[in-house]
Amino acid sequence: MSEETVKVLDTTLRDGEQTPGVALSPEEKLEIARKLDELGVDMIEAGSAITSAGEREGIRKIANEGLNAEISSFSRGVKKDIDSALDCDVEAVHLVIPTSELHIKKKLQKSPEKVKEMAVETSVYALDHGLTVELSAEDATRADPDFLKEVFQAGIEEGVQRVCVCDTVGMMMPEQIHELFSNLVKDIDVPVAGHCHDDFGVAVANTISAVRAGAREFHATINGLGERAGNAALEEVALALSEFYDYETNVDLESLQEVSQLVEQYTGIPISPTKAIIGANAFAHEAGIHTHGVLAESTTYEPISPEVVGQKRRLIFGKHTGKHAIKDELERKGLEPSEEQVEEVFQRVKDLGDRGKLVTDAEWSAIVDDVMGRSLEELVELQELTVTSGDNVTPTASVKVRFKDREFTEAGTGVGPVDAAINAVRKVVEGISNISLQEYHVDAISGGTDAMVDVVVKLTDGKRIIDSRGSSEDIIKASVQAMLNGVNRLLWDKKLGEEEED
Structure with missing residues (x-):
């Protein structure tokens, strides 16, 4: 027909x-x-x-x-x-x-x-x-x-x-x-x-x-x-x-x-991660049985190839992840892990998951780098952060970072001090790379006046989208840390990729 x-x-x-x-x-x-x-x-x-x-x-x-x-x-x-x-x-x-x-x-x-x-x-x-x-x-x-x-x-x-x-x-x-x-x-x-x-x-x-x-x-x-x-x-x-x-x-x-x-x-309307077809989790897999199946034959847990709609498959690492998925991902990155190294990565991922933590892309990569003996170079380093806010004062932030032996300084305003700091960091980041912020949220806050705050951001360089976390008693510092952790992760992965091609 x-x-x-x-x-x-x-x-x-x-x-x-x-x-x-x-x-x-x-x-x-x-x-x-x-x-x-x-x-x-x-x-x-x-x-x-x-x-x-x-x-x-x-x-x-x-x-x-x-x-x-x-x-x-x-x-x-x-x-x-x-x-x-x-x-x-x-x-x-x-x-x-x-x-x-x-x-x-x-x-x-x-x-x-x-x-x-x-x-x-x-x-x-x-x-x-x-x-x-x-x-x-x-x-x-x-x-x-x-x-x-x-x-x-x-x-x-x-x-x-x-x-x-x-x-x-x-x-x-x-x-x-x-x-x-x-x-x-x-x-x-x-x-x-x-x-x-x-x-x-x-x-x-x-x-x-x-x-x-x-x-x-x-x-x-x-x-x-x-x-x-x-x-x-x-x-x-x-x-x-x-x-x-x-x-x-x-x-x-x-x-x-x-x-x-x-x-x-x-x-400014965020897409739900579980949104059909274009949500971040539409082709993401964490559970061990699912990742094992999809790696063996994608159609076991994917109704269509993610590339059909411009998506990419994502393996999410957390408490439900199996060793098979970890080993496969390490080998996909060109690494040759021993059984002991696979077990070490597996246990660290499980530990984060059991503590109720989202294992962000940046944290996953940091675990892998540490276990495999690869040190993440801090390509973008925070030098200075200043924030002013108060009654009848427009919240303003200034940020100074060092990147490739150069210093970059930017200022930003916002509806509050956190927004101002994020806007300042965003300007710096966009000035030194093509990385942009897609999503920001507070992931967890512990109790008490000295509460630890977890901030998770979603960043993209146009090719990849990653999650990154920052933790601090100060939500502004946690927000800036989350941004810079993700930026460093994307820049470091890009540098490693270029070195492997050479």
Whole structure:
């Protein structure tokens, strides 16, 4: 059976940006749009032009970038929204009209007939101005099915090119979605899209059901961002359609991880380690039986190769790790450990795990270096750290480090002294390497006024992602130590790799 192509409308820059706490600058929106275009999405909903001048600037930048994807703006059923979209040079509008009785009566306070007229008038207005129109029914899963068809047919008669069913607050289960779309597509002569929200945790399943029932377009966001519980996650839908059904998208699956990380960086919304496909633990293995199995045959505990979605397999070392995994990892690094050395590494890892400690990448490497007689050279050395903070004073930090016989000094401000110190260290690190901070969290705090604080950071040099820890009675010192421990680990591993190549 030949595969059918399903189009993808990415709404990360509109619905995704409506995630509480997320606000993207025009430049950030443009960079994400470029990556989405490279990813292969067919349409990019760049924002809602009526929102603000900054929003219009961002949409206009994207629309004039010459991307392959169709660029659209969200629009309500009012002409001023369409005028704002036209001012941004977009090719299309995602024209959203409430269709449920609840929305029509309580929100719009109009009659159903007036709402249908509004849909037709604004559709005609947009079409007359040369825009492609995707007519979307808001809260469609709680609408009367006959009225839903009436609104769509009225728009189609005027020339709208696509229609979309929105499960605005996730009010249907997959079998209900399948029935709704099956009935709709029989009477609709233009492509039908599905736009699903994750309020009940089934947005991805609902989107797949919509496609199986005849939808030939779906809306989604990178990382499943969106209001409340979020939208359908693009990466999950695209992979599922590719792996399990006779549908294909134009999405380059190998680029999913890269785009996901960029969106995480700019939105500030961290990806759960257990997030399907693009989470840090999606292809990570710690338990002895799992690591043994995956090393013998990857498909024992991996449904797909991690490289398919731009990921890499990670062996996590902790209390559940077996000796086989440790021996294999040491040999993979080009080492030739004795049985005694494998046993020593094994016992040290177990000891950390039994004390409730995450064995970070930096600590794992430090254990290996010590047992194997390799000394980690402190390539970046902290010389000085000064932090000022107080009432009516902007928290400020200055950091001086030594790297390759040179001193580097940077200052940073923040919402608090820890934030200021991290920002100062981040500037220093980025000045001497391409290493960047991806994640920061306090891992553990002991009791008492002299509590020991554990800070764990996630760092990347563009090729690898590692975890690193810093411990101190002072959370600022622990934070700086965690950063520099990770930086030294990445730089040292890179140096060892270069020496081995020589």
